[in-house]
Amino acid sequence: xxxxxxxxxxxxxxxxxxxxxxxxxxxxxxxxGASSSGWIDFTPNKNLGIFLPVKINGRDAMAWLWGGxxxxxxxxxxxxxxxxxxxxGSAVGGVEVQLGDLTLQNTKAKPDDLQALAYxxxxxxxxxxxxxxxxxxxxxxxxxFAHHRVAFLDPKAVVRxxxxxxxxxxxxxxxxxxxxxxxxxxxxxxxxELGNTIGPLMVTPAxxxxxxxxxxxxxxxxxxxxxxxxxxSVDHLDFAGVDFRKTPIAIIPDTELPPASIKGGVGLPLxxxxxxxxxxxxxxxxxxxxxxxxxxxxxxxxxGLVLGxxxxxxxxxxVSPGSPAEAAGFxxxxxxxxxxxxxxxxxxxxxxxxxxxxxxxxxxxxxxxDGTRRQIKAVDFF
Numbered sequence: 001x002x003x004x005x006x007x008x009x010x011x012x013x014x015x016x017x018x019x020x021x022x023x024x025x026x027x028x029x030x031x032x033g034a035s036s037s038g039w040i041d042f043t044p045n046k047n048l049g050i051f052l053p054v055k056i057n058g059r060d061a062m063a064w065l066w067g068g069x070x071x072x073x074x075x076x077x078x079x080x081x082x083x084x085x086x087x088x089g090s091a092v093g094g095v096e097v098q099l100g101d102l103t104l105q106n107t108k109a110k111p112d113d114l115q116a117l118a119y120x121x122x123x124x125x126x127x128x129x130x131x132x133x134x135x136x137x138x139x140x141x142x143x144x145f146a147h148h149r150v151a152f153l154d155p156k157a158v159v160r161x162x163x164x165x166x167x168x169x170x171x172x173x174x175x176x177x178x179x180x181x182x183x184x185x186x187x188x189x190x191x192x193e194l195g196n197t198i199g200p201l202m203v204t205p206a207x208x209x210x211x212x213x214x215x216x217x218x219x220x221x222x223x224x225x226x227x228x229x230x231x232x233s234v235d236h237l238d239f240a241g242v243d244f245r246k247t248p249i250a251i252i253p254d255t256e257l258p259p260a261s262i263k264g265g266v267g268l269p270l271x272x273x274x275x276x277x278x279x280x281x282x283x284x285x286x287x288x289x290x291x292x293x294x295x296x297x298x299x300x301x302x303x304g305l306v307l308g309x310x311x312x313x314x315x316x317x318x319v320s321p322g323s324p325a326e327a328a329g330f331x332x333x334x335x336x337x338x339x340x341x342x343x344x345x346x347x348x349x350x351x352x353x354x355x356x357x358x359x360x361x362x363x364x365x366x367x368x369x370d371g372t373r374r375q376i377k378a379v380d381f382f
Contacts, residue, residue, distance in 0.1 A: 037100035066195035200270035240287035
C-alpha cells in the first residue's frame with residue numbers, strides 16, 4: 001500500500017507538472033472566426049527595419065520585427081510587473097502580445113535596454129519591444145513591403161499567392177536559411193536576416209574566395225557598427241527567381257562568422273523587393289516579386305562618407321578607401337559646418353542615415369569650420 005501511495009503521488013505530481021507546462025506554453029490565439037491578425041501598417045523605410053505598433057500586456061508599444069530572440073525594454077518590463085533584469089540575461093514569461101486580431105499568450109522575452117537603440121531617434125518613438133522567433137515559430141508572417149504592412153496568419157490557412165515563388169525555409173545549425181546563388185554558382189544556404197538593414201547580402205570570406213568574387217571587381221570598406229567590412233559588387237545575385245545585377249555585398253568579419261554550413265545572410269534591402277510569406281511551421285517561404293521594385297537597382301554607397309554628430313555639427317565617422325569622399329580629402333574626425341548651405345539641425349536623422357545611398361551623379365557641397373568648401377559627386381567606386 002505504501003508503494004501504491006507513492007506511485008499515486010508521483011503520478012499526481014507528473015500530471016500537475018504537465019498541466020503547468022501546458023498553461024505556461026506559448027500560444028497563438030486568433031479572434032473568434034479569424035485566421036489572420038489583419039493588416040498592420042509598419043514604418044516604410046527598409047533601411048531602418050520593420051517597426052509596428054503592438055500592445056504588450058495591454059500597453060501600447062512600438063515593436064521591431066526581426067528573426068532573433070524576443071526581448072522587452074527594461075522600463076516596459078518593470079511597468080507591467082516583470083523583472084527588468086534577470087540572471088544571466090534569461091528570458092521571462094508572462095508576456096502577452098496583441099497584434100490586431102492575434103494574441104500571443106505566455107510569450108517569453110528577455111529584458112534589455114532597447115531604448116538605447118538609435119532607431120528611436122529616427123522613427124520618433126521609443127522602441128520597447130523586439131518581436132522575434134517566438135512569433136515566427138507559431139504563425140506565418142505576411143510582409144507586404146510595397147504597401148508597408150504586415151499580417152500574422154494561421155499557418156493552416158496560408159495559400160500560395162499568385163505569382164509567388166516557393167523556396168525552402170529550413171532550420172540549419174539553429175538558423176533559418178534560404179537558397180541563393182551568386183554569379184551563377186550553385187545555390188547555397190544563406191540566413192534570412194530581417195534585422196540586417198545595412199545591405200542586401202553578406203557572405204563569408206571562405207565563400208567569397210571559393211567563388212572568386214573579388215576577381216575583376218574593385219573593393220572598398222564600409223563601417224558596420226564597430227566593424228570595418230570589405231565590400232564588392234557582384235555581377236549577378238539570384239534570389240526567388242529574380243536576377244539582380246551589380247549588387248553590392250559585404251564580407252562577414254572573421255569574428256562574426258556563422259556555422260560553416262551557412263554562407264552568409266540575406267538582408268532587408270533585398271528582401272524588401274518582394275512580398276514575403278514566412279512560414280516556419282511548414283518550412284517554406286513564398287516570395288512575390290514587386291514588379292516595380294525589382295526593376296530598380298539596389299541602393300549602394302556612392303560617397304563613402306559616414307556622418308555622425310558632435311557639438312551640434314556634422315562629424316566624419318568613417319571614410320571608405322577609394323571613395324569620392326577620400327578623393328576630396330576627408331578624414332575620420334573632420335568636422336563639417338554646412339552641407340549644401342544647411343546646418344546640422346536642418347537635416348533629419350533619416351537623411352543623415354541614408355546620406356550615402358545616392359544616385360550616381362548626385363552632388364553635395366560641404367563647408368568646413370574654416371569656410372573651406374568641398375564638392376563631392378556620387379559615383380560607383382566598388
